[in-house]
Amino acid sequence: MLRNRSFLRNPFSFLFARSAAEDRLAAYVIREHRRGRPLGEVLEDPYVRNRATERQRDRVLQRADVIHAVGEHVAESHRTDTP
Secondary structure (H helix, E strand, O other): HHHHHHHHHHHOHOOOOOHHHHHHHHHHHHHHHOOOOOOOHHHHHHHHHHHHHOHHHHHHHHHHHHHHHHOOOHHHHHHHOOO
């Protein structure tokens, strides 16, 4: 019932929700980068490549927590999407 109530309050909330898989992927990227691995190496890791498309990886690189952990310049240099 609580789920229905929250949906009725904001029926478009799903548009802004992040998936649990994306959260896990971001946590992995942050953790591995903090362990000293270069971001490019982390993004080419089989764990990341098997769990996310190129577009999903780009979306992870746009998250504030990832940008804060790896640095804005580093995250920007590894994005593949172009405006």
